[in-house]
Amino acid sequence: MTLYRAQVLHTPDDPFRGGTLRADADAGLLVVDGVIVERGPYAELRRQHHDEPVVDLGSGLLLPGFVDTHVHYPQMRAIGALGMPLLEWLDRCALPEEARLEDVTYAREVAGEFVASLVDSGTTTALVFGSHFAPAVDALFEESAGRGLRITCGLVVGDRMLRPELHTTAQRAYEEAGQLARRWHQNGRARYAVTPRFSLSCTDELLASCAAVHNEVAGCWFTSHINENPAEVAKVRELFGCGYLESYDRHGLVGSRSVFAHNVHPTDAELKLMAASGATVAHCPTSNAALGSGLFPFDRHLSFGVPVALGTDVGAGTGFSLFKEGLQAYFLQRLRGPQGVPLTSAHLLHLATSAGADALGLRDQVGDLEVGKRFDAVWLDPTPGTPLDIGLRHADGPSDALAKAFALAAPHDVRGVWVDGERVKG
Numbered sequence: 552m553t554l555y556r557a558q559v560l561h562t563p564d565d566p567f568r569g570g571t572l573r574a575d576a577d578a579g580l581l582v583v584d585g586v587i588v589e590r591g592p593y594a595e596l597r598r599q600h601h602d603e604p605v606v607d608l609g610s611g612l613l614l615p616g617f618v619d620t621h622v623h624y625p626q627m628r629a630i631g632a633l634g635m636p637l638l639e640w641l642d643r644c645a646l647p648e649e650a651r652l653e654d655v656t657y658a659r660e661v662a663g664e665f666v667a668s669l670v671d672s673g674t675t676t677a678l679v680f681g682s683h684f685a686p687a688v689d690a691l692f693e694e695s696a697g698r699g700l701r702i703t704c705g706l707v708v709g710d711r712m713l714r715p716e717l718h719t720t721a722q723r724a725y726e727e728a729g730q731l732a733r734r735w736h737q738n739g740r741a742r743y744a745v746t747p748r749f750s751l752s753c754t755d756e757l758l759a760s761c762a763a764v765h766n767e768v769a770g771c772w773f774t775s776h777i778n779e780n781p782a783e784v785a786k787v788r789e790l791f792g793c794g795y796l797e798s799y800d801r802h803g804l805v806g807s808r809s810v811f812a813h814n815v816h817p818t819d820a821e822l823k824l825m826a827a828s829g830a831t832v833a834h835c836p837t838s839n840a841a842l843g844s845g846l847f848p849f850d851r852h853l854s855f856g857v858p859v860a861l862g863t864d865v866g867a868g869t870g871f872s873l874f875k876e877g878l879q880a881y882f883l884q885r886l887r888g889p890q891g892v893p894l895t896s897a898h899l900l901h902l903a904t905s906a907g908a909d910a911l912g913l914r915d916q917v918g919d920l921e922v923g924k925r926f927d928a929v930w931l932d933p934t935p936g937t938p939l940d941i942g943l944r945h946a947d948g949p950s951d952a953l954a955k956a957f958a959l960a961a962p963h964d965v966r967g968v969w970v971d972g973e974r975v976k977g
Contacts, residue, residue, distance in 0.1 A: 611932030616675030618907025626866025709752030
């Protein structure tokens with residue numbers, strides 16, 4: 552049993568639906584076996600539990616652990632290649648690097664760097680795009696288990712329009728995915744996700760094998776890309792003779808456990824189907840900007856009722872920080888003018904935490920710091936005299952402090968990270 556003292560900010564109620572930022576300047580959180588069992592003013596909880604150990608996080612901000620809903624593990628070392636659209640970038644940068652993970656020793660090195668980067672940035676839960684090679688996926692699950700993160704991941708599959716060494720067959724994909732799922736799905740904090748790279752690189756036969764795995768592995772997730780780049784969208788229509796979402800839906804792969812990355816260029820019919828099925832979109836704003844993919848139509852997603860969370864993407868993005876990703880989401884909506892959604896700091900925190908927990912079916916466990924939730928938390932405590940420290944000390948209330956955090960915070964400002972009450976950083 553441990554009593555935490557901190558300034559706590561979180562969004563237990565969705566600000567896109569009338570919720571507001573909840574802020575407690577001097578809160579006490581009593582944690583037992585990784586669960587928040589009591590919450591209230593620190594002085595009051597201290598009187599009630601005067602013999603319990605105290606972790607005093609009085610400076611800085613305590614936030615829920617971040618949830619990244621789209622991040623590519625094999626692209627860790629490809630970050631920073633700028634100036635190319637999606638398909639050229641894949642051919643020149645991402646896919647050559649992904650092919651290197653066939654070497655399991657290399658894959659383990661990358662997995663170690665990847666998981667450490669998630670932790671350093673305050674990400675405690677992630678939906679990870681795995682590798683095309685099963686041993687490399689094992690390496691990622693092993694490394695994540697060692698650090699205690701909540702990871703949903705799977706074998707990436709494709710059977711056309713990739714480098715030949717990344718191609719598979721429907722039967723091999725089915726067998727390898729099944730083996731990985733039996734090893735890792737619901738093993739500790741790990742879960743399995745069926746992961747076709749995108750329709751562009753998958754035949755109907757391969758997507759059918761993905762559907763078979765998804766149907767057989769109870770409670771597993773599905774994730775892929777959709778509507779990222781106009782040339783990609785046009786090629787998918789040429790290959791399948793239908794819209795992008797329909798290429799998945801005709802195999803039964805669109806549902807409440809589906810997360811689609813990007814969706815920059817959706818049709819109204821696709822948004823309507825996503826909303827009806829309960830699928831979520833992982834918005835990756837820095838990647839969309841870096842590849843020139845377009846400005847995310849947040850207003851249309853909201854009007855159709857499609858849930859949106861944040862993803863860093865990583866390879867085509869600019870790092871693992873969901874502070875940076877939230878800030879970029881804010882910038883891009885500003886650039887859309889009257890069509891842009893005016894995002895506040897509460898919206899950004901929601902997108903980085905509780906929205907992601909909703910997307911991954913973990914809202915009963917994580918996403919905020921209410922009683923009954925697991926203690927997954929991030930302590931933001933900048934070095935004295937830095938711009939973020941100055942900004943927080945002179946902030947005009949909690950919302951302004953949170954805005955300054957999204958504008959100025961970097962991984963080195965993250966002083967502590969907890970998963971299930973276990974400190975994994977700091």
